[in-house]
Amino acid sequence: MKLGEFKIIAECPKTRARASIFKLHRGTVNLPTFMPVATKASMKGVLSSQFDHEIILANTYHCRNLNRNLDEFMSYYKPMLTDSGGFQIVSLKDAFVVEDGVIFPNLALDCSDECIARDSDTLINSETEQKCYISLDDNLVGKEIEQCSEIKNKKEKDSEIVESEKNTQNINYVNDTTKSITSSNKKTPKIDKILPHCDEFISQDTIKCEIEQLDKNYIIPPGSIMMSPEDSIKIQNILGADIIMQLDDVLNPLQPRDKIEVGMERSLRWLKRCLDAHKNQNQILFPIIQGGLHDDLRLRSIDGILKHKINGIAIGGLCGGENKEDFCKTVDFSIKNLPKELPKYVMGIGYPESVVLIIALGADMSDCVYPTRTARFGRAFTNYGDLCMLRTIYATDLRPIDIDCGCYTCLNYTRAYLFNIKFTTNFCSLMTVHNLFFMENLTKRARNAIIEGTFENFIISFFNNRYKDKIPQYVLDVFDGFSIDLRQQSKHKN
Template structure:
């Protein structure tokens, strides 16, 4: 069964560390969750993820429903069995994909009618169908079906969306039939603080197992994203996990942790890896650049990942420029290690009472002109 234990709190900020228990294992928070959209974290295999210390990965409800079909995943015993991960999994609700397919959808009280991005066929998602699909996928943590509003949007529309999301949240709870799966509610409200508070109060009044902040990192500026995150966590209970959806950069993770967030996900580590952008303790490295042609050092001298232990920047540049598939794997291993190591070190800093110093020192080093790799 699912449970959450708050284990450590900073006395200088909202930073916190906890432990989530699921049927497929435990998750130490704060945690970063690699994204496996169609049941695979791009560029790496489960053995890589285990070696990296990943504790939970994501699957995408919309994409798995289309391919291979959630009934197929159910046939193989659920996502963790289907992809041989055998650790905790989380599925989004499909709401963000509906948002991203805005030109192809029609939102009603009942749900959303839209067309497949694959073949244009007509599809329908509602709170009930989202729950059915996610229960077939068998994730340890499911997300309530919500409406993610674009930025900028008129306040009246955001207000109506908050109310719709609350009604859909209640329907999700009623449609959930598998007690072994946890269900998180999602707080919306755009960049309006009063609407964020209203949504938080509505959603947290319902018996969800955890709560997420949705509808950020959709076009607003970064200071606003941090400000809304800070404001929203004020209205989220301490005894349940807090998840900031779809965010983001290493800097975003640290700022989210500072503001009381426990869980993060983003495609950025693997997507950037496939485009030759690597994250390091001293900032970003564009490994395809000519300056690394004869460079015999690792990507990051402070990193102990498989890639940095075994390969030079010059070799990684060569692989990428030659179009070798190994470039994607080695770059992805490094970026995922960087993210997972970052949240692990943040957890230890919270545990031992020096998170704010860790936060400041780590950000200073990652800024341009900080400490050369």
């Protein structure tokens, strides 16, 4: 197979699910697949040798200063994808979009996670009052994790943070591959709000300012960076991932239609700039469909993208708080209006049930920080629902998390052991190993079921096992559209 070739090897006769292979520079990837996220070129809590995923994702914004090839830096030589930095428009507080690109505030994201007030929650053991910092990635998915009696989420007030930051020192980042712009001769921008940040690493200069746009002259807060579409592609070319993403103007899908339309049109203009800037022929560039929850805007985005020669496409601009029904309808509409021969990547999807659902709708790839983040909060995936391993009922439970699971954690440790090492790095590591194994095994099972012609039985079994008689209506509606009744029990176990 030649680079970028995509071949469908089996299809489900009732849904749009398909099994396929996709030729990339570092190897051929079997699809459908889920990509775990190594935000800063590192999978938190695990070594690359501890998981078996065929492709992983790294974050361009967080890796912007590496200035080197990711596989050599990580000692990881399987296929990789880098996002563009566009998601940080909505996930990083006070990022601004102008036609030239994105202006990011300096949040000292290269310091340790527990120092970042906005991106970490303090977990408190109610018995010992011992604080344990479980770091969060920038993605906001998964905040609704079930509350346990052992956990209290603590949020610091802005006023307290501001008071603690009055005497902090500023760090000037050197050799940044993006543009760090300051303006000493221009009018001082008005301070709107102090950002919460780490008082050890960053000063009050890192602030949200009014950005004045006058003939492309921008007043940018000291220490902030401007990332243009060209910058994003240049960084990704250097990082060397097999798949790179265009920089897009990401908006929450619940924003007003006029704002979403502006962002969609800007994303199309930025796509042209990304394609023109792309120089590494070993990398495949994916455009990203935008348009919120509006079918006509999505269709205009698709039409604009398909004017270019592409080898794959992503569906973005979702998972921002929209209800599940609207999410499913938008993914369904987008995929139905895309050429069959393109690999399709739905961005930001990490709940097990959502991954299975989008596979049925015709998606080939997905990614999310949710499986690894939620593991650090104590949630373990199983075929019969998720378990919160911080609950005291597991203190003397000598069973593994899942007796049917073949991961290192389940083969070697009990629920009681995990409960008793909670709030330790070992706990985070073992839980992460389990959830990553579960997600990889889940997509392999789905792929095998498609090839064997049993995908309908697989989805009936999967959703009945996870929800029993309480399958959500949005899931039932999706499969009713394929004339599949999930209310019946599967004849076969998968």
